[in-house]
Amino acid sequence: MTTGQLQQAPRFAARRRRPLPSIVWVSVALAAIAAIGVPGFASSGNLADIGSQIAMLVVIAMPMTLVILSEGLDLSAGAVLSLGGVVFAQALAAGAGIVPALLVAAAVGTLAGGLNGTLIAQLRLPPFVVTLAMLGIARGMALVLTDGNAVVVATPALSHLYAMTVLGMPFPIVCALAAWAVTYVLLYHTKFGTYVFAIGGNRDALTLAGVKAKVFHVAIYALSGLFAGLAALLLVGRMNAAEPNAAIGIEFDAIAAVVLGGTSFERGDGWLTGTVLGVVTIGMLRNALNLLGVESSLQVVSVGVLVLLVILVDSLRKSRFLGAHA
Template structure:
C-alpha cells in the first residue's frame, strides 16, 4: 500500500536529519538575541508569508529529486507565470482569470520539462536548464524587460490579508503541503515516485510506466510553480521578469537541508518544510541585521554544508 512508503512521524523525528533541528535551534536563539523584534508576532507572520512561496516550489522539487531528477527552471518559470498573471490582470480581466493564466503557464512549462526528460531522455540538468533559458527569455520579451504594475488591487491585498488571524499566503502554503503529502504518502502516484528513485528497474519489471510518472511529477511541479507565481506577484505588487530568478537554489537548499537524498529515492516531505523554515528564518534575521542579499546566499550555502556535516557525523560508526 502507498502508506508503506511513508516513515512514521516518530521515526522521522528521531532518525532523520538531526542537523536541521540543531540549526533551527541555533538560528532562533541567535536572532532572538541579536535582532530586536525577531520574536514579535508581526515578524513571525512575516517569516510565514515570505516562506510560503519557497515552500510551494520546494514541495514538488522534493518529489522531482526523489525520482533522481532535477528542475533548474523553477525560478524562471515563476517569473514567466508572474508576468502572465500581471498582463492578464492589467488587461482588465478578473483575478481568477489571471490566476488560471499563471497556472496554465506553469503547467505548460512542467509538461515541457517532463517530456524532455521522459520522452526524449534528455538529462534533467540539461533539459531544465534549457527551459530556464526559454522561460527567462520569454518573460523579458513580453514587456521588453519592464515590470507590469497596473494589476488589480485584489492581488497585492491578498498577500497581506488574514483569515482567522492567519496570513492568507500561509494558508495557501499549508494547503499545498497537505495536498502534496497526500499525493506522496497516500496514493499510487507516491509509490511510483519512491520506486523511480529507489529501484526503477524493479518497478519497470513490475509493469510501472516510468515515462508517465516522470511527466506527471514535472507537470505537478509546473502547476505548483504557477501557484507560487501568483503569491510572488501579490508580494511584489507587480509582475517582474527577473525578480524570482535563483529561487530554485533556495528550493534545492531546503530539500537538501531537510535530509532528502539526491539518489536512491530517500527523502521525507516534512524535512523539506523544516528546511524552508530554516532558510526563511535565516533570511529574515539577516535582513533585520542589515545584511545584503549576497551575504544571505552565502549564508544559505554554509548552512546546507553545516547540516550535511552534522548528519555525516551521526552516520559515522
C-alpha cells in the same frame, strides 16, 4: 513484483530506523540564537513577516522535493515562476479576473514542467541540462513579453486578497499550508507517491510491476511547473507588479531547503517535513541577516555554508549510525 507489493512498501521508508536530520536541531538552535542576539526577531510582527516571506518558497519547495526524490533536479522553477507572474499580471491588466488569470499562469507553468519531464523521462536527457535550458527559455520569454520592464498591476481585488486573513492567518501562509497539504497527501497517501519513491529508489521494480513509470515521471515535473504557475499569485500579490527576473534564484533556496531537510539526490530517500524545516531555517536565517543589515549577496553565501555544514554533519552521523548497526 506486483503493484500491490509496491503499495505495501512503507511510505515512510526514508525515515525508518535512522536518526533525525540535523536540520531539526539546527532550526531550533538558529531560532534561539536569533531570538537572543537579533533585536526584533522574536516579535510577533516579525514572526508573521517570516511566515509570509517563506510562503512562496514553500510552494516551490514542495514539488521540488518530489523532483529530487525521483533523482531529478529543476533549475527552471524560478524562471517559470517569473514567467507565470508576467503572464498573470498581463492577463489582469487586460481585464481578466484573478481566477482566469491564475489559470493561464498555471497552464504556462504546467506546460513548461511537462516539457521538462517529457525530455527527461521519454528521451532520458540529463535533468540538469534540460531544466537549465528551460530556465533560459522561460527567462527569455518573460523578457520578450515585457521588454524588460515591470508590469504594474492596478487590481484592488488582488491587494485585498493578498492582505486578507483566514482564521487569523495571513493569506500567503494559508497558500503555503495548502501546498504542503496537497503534496503530503499525494506523496504519502496515493499511488502517485508510492511511484515517486520507486522512480528514485527502484525504477526497475516499478517497470516490472507493469507501471508506466515514464508517465508518472513526467507528472512529477508537470506538478513542479503547476506549483510555480500558481505561486505567481503570491509573487505578484506581494509586489503589485510582475518583473521578468523577480523570482530568479528562488530555485536555489528551494533545492537548498530540500537538501537541508535530509532528502537525497539518489535512492528515493527523503522526508517532506524536513523540507518544511529547511524552508523555515532559510527564512529565519535570511530574516535575521536582513535585520542585521547584511547584504543579499552575503545572505546567499550564508545559505550555501549552512547547506554544506548540515550535509557534512548528517553524513558523519549516518556513517556512525550505520557502523553501530552493522
